[in-house]
Amino acid sequence: MSIPPDAFFLDRTDGLSLQVQLRRQIIAAVTAGRFRPGEKLPSTRALADHLGVARVTVAQAFAELVSTDYLASRDRSGHYISETVEHRIEAGPTSPTAPGFDWDSRLDGRFAQARRSDRTRDWRRYAYAFVYGQADPELVDHAAWRDCAMRTLGRREFDAVTGDLYDADDPELTDHLARQILPRRGISAGPGEILLTMGAQNALWLVAQVLLRPGASYAIEDPGYPGLREILAASHARVLPVPVDAQGLPPSAIPPGIAAVFTTASHQCPTNSTMPLPRRKELLAQAQARGFVVVEDDYEFEMSFAGAPSPALKAIDRAGAVIYVGSFSKSVFPGLRLGYVVADPRFITEARALRGMMLRHPPGHMQRTLAHFLSLGHYDAQANRMRRAYARRRAVMAQAIAEAGLQPAAPNANGGSSFWLTLPPGLDSGRLAELLKTRDVLIEPGRPFHADPRDGGGFYRLAYSSIAAERIPEGIRRIADAIREMQAQ
Template identity: 60%
Template structure:
């Protein structure tokens, strides 16, 4: 029996090359049981005409499927589903399942329902995406990353690719972090004081789980990174939001008997405030007096195109009470999910054991690829290129914001990739975001960043990491026009 060519179609939004898409269509057809052993595939010419692709593309896909034993080539007869192709599981028909569980009682804990900002998956389809944390594909060095990934796939790195490190990390990546990344922030650490994580958020979760209990108290900045508030809420510790000012977290406002202080001193999230050196010293003194620990999230320190970044809080620490969180996801690409924790060996030992009970370690191939990308100088080149571009966009943003009468509530002292904005009184930034979407503009409402969402009602964040300079002015003009044209009472 021949398989009809009409069962084949290309998804216009599918990822990958045309060849890989055709391979996936055939493989999925076989694995789902729609294409059965011995059935004939459409000829390469006919399928190419049907899909509107080159015949060589279909031939290459068929050849790869033959190599993987999905298909068999029979001389001039064409291609058939192989007699040894994988078979779908033979399950008897099952009756529709009914859910008779009372999940309101069955769930021991709840992790949904937070106010973490929603990131539109289709952000790149908008002409004016002022969204934070996304990668500009025109800046990323795809060729070098691909080369490093291929190098990590080589025979020399077979162990790094295939081994179960159990609770350890790639020594090459840890060595680079210790000898190159951390010294740039004034931090000296040994391998037993570094743990590779699945991004900064995973690092914050590990720190919270190891350091906090239901009887302990954490102090967080207000406003702050929304996911951190979710993490601490889930840990069931007592959480005290501390309002920040123009210099970041005020040490004197931290309540007594605080056990752990979470802060973003170099680049406060989301206000962009930079904590001065004297306040950093005061924060360390305050923590020492309370015998509290500090978790420092040092995100975006690489984006220092306006001035040299302030020294990391960890570099000023003489007691070992600061736990440092770093990430490569912001500077490389967010999908990488690669970060690290730096702290005293006893803390890292417990964080390592906790990580091993959840997912053991970050995939070895990802770690080794990143190690090559960093050590071969590609990372530094990327940072310079990004910094130059972000500097130009920052200038364009500053000029356009002033020209259109928009109000800045906070901007980075040494750089960064966003402005913290304040709309006129009475403007709800959530409603503003909704009204801007039909105008092809994306912004981030401020409410999720605050412990009391009402305080962030007229705040919003504008990022410029993913929008070209030549679109910034027009995008800000639309924001100003929507604010002006609507009745917000």
């Protein structure tokens, strides 16, 4: 039996390459038993014509599947599902008399309740996606990454990256962090003060788990990073929101008796306001006098468009009270999922032990690949490329916002890759977001950023990390039109 070409399809809005999509479809069909051993696939020419791709794309996909024994190639005959491939045996139907397992009594739902539900997974299909934290593939040097990956998987280094590091980190990556990346923020740290993580979210989770104590209180910024609130909510911590102002977190508003304060001093999330140096010093003085820990999430420090960025809190911390969290997700690309924590060696020892219980260490081959990317100068080249592109997009968006009459909530913010805006009185950003989806536009409503979601209805965030500058003005125009329509109702 022959498999017809129309049994295949490709999604060009998917982030995966067409070749990878084709391979995955065939593997999925084989393992599910839809494609049976001995069945013949369409010719590479026929399938390429049906899918609208180059013939070499299909040929390369078939060749990969032959090498893994999913397909067999027969001279002058074509490709067939391998006779030796093992397909999944479907489980028989569950007996209707068997009672269902009572999972409700075993789960309290605290993790699912804390999970954000406002994110749009298929954001790429929207023409005007002002979503935060996503990458523009045009700004990533694919050839450089491929070269670094090949170096990592070469025979010379293969032994080093295939072993279990237990609770250790790649020494080359840690060394480059200590000598090249952290000094740019004014931070001096040795290997015993650095812990690699699976991104900033994992870093914040580790920090929170080590710090949390029954009955203790923790201060967070309001509005603030929703991912941190998710972590603390799932941990049943006593969280005290502190309203931010035009200069970020005001130390004078920090309530008494707290164990730790979490802050995004360089670019406050989501307002992008920057905490001035006098306020930073006041915060550290209070931490020392009152004995609380300062957790500094220094995301997007590279993206400052108003002169040199202020020194990190960790850089001016003389008492050792600051735990510094950094990430490569924004400066490289989010799918990398590598970040780091810098803190007192005693804290790092405890956090390293906790990380070891959960995931041992981030994947060794990714650590070494990133180490090559940094040491060969590709990181600096990409950061400069992104900075130039973001500066242009920011200028285009600022002009479009002004011309459309939209209202920035933090007009003096000069960093990060987004704008925080406010709506006219009486309008709700959640409703605006739903209306804009019908017009091919994505925005981020403000409710998830606030401790009391009712306070965020009048705010929304527009990011420009993954949208081309040429599309920004039209997207802003559509937002402004939607707001005027809502006002007229």
